[in-house]
Amino acid sequence: MLTKLSCVAVLFCFVWINGFTQSTSVRPANQVKATQLKPFGRYIFNASQELELISSAAQVGFRFEGRECKLYVTTPSGHNYLQYELDGVYQKRIRIDSQGKEPIVITASSSGKHTIWLYKATEAHTGPVIIRQVEADNIQPVERPAAPLIEFIGNSITCGAAADPSEVPCGTGQYHDQHNAYKAYGPRLARMLGVNYMLSSVSGIGVYRNWNSDGPAMPQVYEKTDFQANNPQQWDFKTYSPNIVSIALGTNDFSKGDGKKARLPFDSTQFIGEYIKFISLVKTKYPNVQIALLSSAMLTGKTREMLQNCLLSIKASIDRQYPQDKPVALFFFEPMQARGCTGHPNVEDHAILAKQLLPFFEKLIR
Template sequence: MFPKKIAVLISFLLISAVSNSQTQNLNKTFLYQGRIDKLQNDQVILIGTASSVSFNFTGNECSISLQSVEDHHNYVQLVLDGKYIGKIRIEKGAVQSFPIKVASNQKEHRLEIYKNTEAQSGNVLFAGTTAKLTSISFKKKKKIEFIGDSITCGAASDPSDVPCDKGEYMDHHNGYYAYGPTLSREIGVDYLMSCVSGIGMYRNWNDEHKDEAIMPDVYPNLYMTKDTSKPKYDFVFQPDIISIALGTNDFSGGDGKKERLPFNAEKYVSNYIDFVKMLYKHNPKVQIVITNSPMVGGERGVVFEDCLNKVKKAFANDKAHKPIQIFKFKPMKPNGCTGHPDVADHKVLAEEYGPFLKKLLNEK
């Protein structure tokens, strides 16, 4: 579940002026969501899965300027007037212009641009639009943050444009239809995606935390890397619920070639507890939900659930925060690429998990 190393940001990128990670209404013409880095002149770096920029405009057409800020291509997904209209492939190189044509007779239109891929697949620059902009506002909603690995990211879920045995890792992502964004739209909440393919709580898919960073290492950084030259995550997005789905890679046997130690339950639980404490420090009122994995079953699944129960028990006497909740996904035979859930599978996961989260939100 771990992609090859992705190139870092190209050095000629505009220097970041303000970093941000939540919905903004300070700018009346653009609405930003997710892990993003706001630059000068209304330009923005889309970093995390399903991070987005939206705007309202008049007229029947406009163009948007995008750049894959990497040495490879990348993708965004578009929603026009509430309707998903597909993906755009952004080739590597200079800023490119993409035409947007409107078919409806509405006087005003809304375009939403979502980053299709995860942070580790590189970043996308939104460099502006020719649209005749009108003001934009947002309705205050409850918020959920989804922390996880490739499953949460929607990685390897969509071979509709490029078959599973062709192309590169980012060609098969579909962040918009990952279970988190899908269920969030269904229950009417805002969401933040903090996920990295192949990552774990104490070790990764094919690394014993020797050469690669684990989630507790990268989470506090806006770009979800260990690059100290990049901004820190600001924790301004204060979710009502944080969903943590980490363990699939900790339990993984790796590629079968590189040395893999037996699963260390004590280390997994210890790291998990410390991670939750860090989240509480920045989000004191949050409800935390920890989940198992639909990909981990049998004896490993039993050990997994035991570990989650130990994490929950560690906070049993914590009166300062809401009691930790555990959600158990049903076992799933995935239909996506390289053993991952596909878009249809993510819909199933969203239908399982959505009602549980909605009930928790209604109890707040």
């Protein structure tokens, strides 16, 4: 009798434990660790298994249920910025402080199922936004849907730098306080086209020289994960395969700098030579990719004409060197009187630039 009772008891315990295990395994998740997220753009998972969003508009998404979610984020840069979409609608920028002890709470206007996409508002040189984990009811990471991809290479304009003084007025705060990568021309254009995008951009950078220095210019930092010349960490270009690489460089090569540091006149021969070599470098990363070269809306008169002539020469040279590839596409912006901080386009100006580019890229993306 004892043996039978023991068997029954063991069987009951097994069924109860098994049922308990199954019931707990299907409970809604309330936490997603950084390593479970599926970021898009330039990023790394660091030694602490945290997600570092590095490049402008680097992004990550998740779904949850209820009315709020909690972000455990920090930055080594004093302060930094995220911005976000809720259910496909842009909301606002969020300031991230280096302490990062308390979670940032994002609240929806109603309960139910919601999708959030977070975007890094600032550029790589501002430092990373570090995500440790995200919490919410029934939270699940989401991937960026499959779609054609455009990589936008450029300078501060491509970053969306100095474009948004709505919270910190021009001339106050720090340089990155007016960054708004989400509303820069590249991301705007990509959303209009329904394609994916990534930004490979650095403020003040040029092809053979920068705004106020002789380098390192874009060809020297492009292969670095964070576009810092002294960083040994190389970006893995096998991560993405862009359909189009858009390059908008030249504004800073033409710059006269701050007027204090000695600055030689613009050297068109050096500019053309370095630009050709840079395009060849890009082609080693993405064979047969469509290259699109954009002029600068910030240049006028003779400098505008000179840049356009340089781009025509570069196109002719690349097309000769790579006869089997798609011909280089050129787009010349109309001159713009920029209304942002320090002579940069503001968010409304970026909308104008994106609208100008739309027919050009519609033909390329087909």
